[in-house]
Amino acid sequence: MTPSEGPRVLQFCHGYDGPFLDCARQYAQLFAGTPYQVTTVYLTGEPSIEAEQGSASDEVIFLGYDSQEVRGLKLAAIRALKRILHGRDFRLCIAHRFKPAYVALLASDLPVIAVHHAFDDYRRLSRRLFAACFRRRLSLLGVSDAVRDDMRACLPSWPAGRIETLYNRIDVQALKATQVDRQAARQALGLLADAWIVGNVGRLHPDKDQVTLLRGFAEALPQLPAGSLLAILGSGRLEAELKALAGSLGIAGQVRFLGQIPEARRYFRAFDVFALSSDHEPFGMVLLEAMAAGVPLIATDCGGGREVVEGVGTLFPLGDAAALAAGLVRLAGLDEAARAACAQAMERRLQERFSDQAVAGRFWALPMTAPFVLD
Structure with a gap:
């Protein structure tokens, strides 16, 4: 010493x-x-x-x-x-x-x-x-x-x-300062400026259960705004299988597999909803990053994710594509006042707990x- x-x-x-x-x-x-x-x-x-x-x-x-x-x-x-x-x-x-x-x-x-x-x-x-x-x-x-x-x-x-x-x-203010606005985020990700977009970020792995995410999105799609998209950021061994499933569900044209995006948290404002379908997520840092961006959440009612989302977002049972679809439809119906109230609730949760x-x-x-x- x-x-x-x-x-x-x-x-x-x-x-x-x-x-x-x-x-x-x-x-x-x-x-x-x-x-x-x-x-x-x-x-x-x-x-x-x-x-x-x-x-x-x-x-x-x-x-x-x-x-x-x-x-x-x-x-x-x-x-x-x-x-x-x-x-x-x-x-x-x-x-x-x-x-x-x-x-x-x-x-x-x-x-x-x-x-x-x-x-x-x-x-x-x-x-x-x-x-x-x-x-x-x-x-x-x-x-x-x-x-x-x-x-x-x-x-x-x-x-x-x-x-x-x-x-x-998270350092709430530091993270927010790195997150680009909606238009710039969509440009960076190659997403349409006027589409209603569900975002998901994570490895393409069974633990993340993007199978249920795709099935739920397909079921909800007829009741979502015209031109709605599902954007999945991440890579992994299930990529070919998930792309094949999107094709078999008839939604290949409405799903964007964007691959591994460096510093993906910078672009969360591109999304209208953030969806996490994981199987027993220990915590889920991506949920905090979506909350900082003010994006409404829908996540599985299990593991640590429940502790983050409960009371400020929508929860659905693990593997329940129908419940996920119903949640997406409900979130698509939020007006600007409801979205603002949701963002305020998430901000309070971040400051008080995370x-x-x-x-x-x-x-x-x-x-x-x-x-x-x-x-």
Whole structure:
């Protein structure tokens, strides 16, 4: 430790792909204005200026392993982390996902808060036994109550206060500032300026259940405004299958498969409705991004998505294309006053529950963070 260094927090991330770069920013931001400096370490991924800048950390280190190299015991990663920690005043580790928590617990004697972004992380007996071995200094956070409850069910003997929820969140104003207006967004995506458009963003994967989305849109289409379109942003192994389904449903001409769009959240104002049909979404950051754009939501009534949408959007049962269709028809009938009221309700929800400021207050009130609160 150099004389100018104060106490440090280690943030240990599996990688910075997809939403995980912003997750790193979210947790580093929790320590802004405190005496703690944040060192963010990425287990996988090559050095990246974009990732370094996006991490909002005092120090960023890339270990540069690939997914093959961090299988098994991960001894090289443990040694690398020991070298980073040696001689420095680290007080706490926040680890995203199981592998970084595993490495951090074996490489250090730090208290570890493991943040879990998916279901079933402790279904395996080996993981439950590992967690039990380190229970004295391991605490768990789920990104939604649904993920938290899944972990509590797997670890029933753990005190409830050691397995808590801390929602994903956004810098509301910063995100809004990046989102382009409706006309520019439609131009960027190649969408018609005057069409009524349902948007969906996500991998073309069974977990996202775009099959139900296509079926529901096809059923609703005769009652939607003339020229309505479904725009699907994302890529994946189901692309050919989904395109074939659109053809068999007779809606190929009304569906746009736009592929992977960099920084897709910038273009959410292109949509009249945002639809998420996912199967047990752990949270759904895209829902927050649509809310920031003021776009009405319709989503499956399961997983973490329910916690985001309930009370400010429309929910439908998982896999129920008829209910999805009915919801789309209802949303198509909203007048300008109703859309404005919806946007205001979503703005309040963001500020009260899913903003950086709201979640920071929640984090520092958790029993597991009490030892790290400095006067």
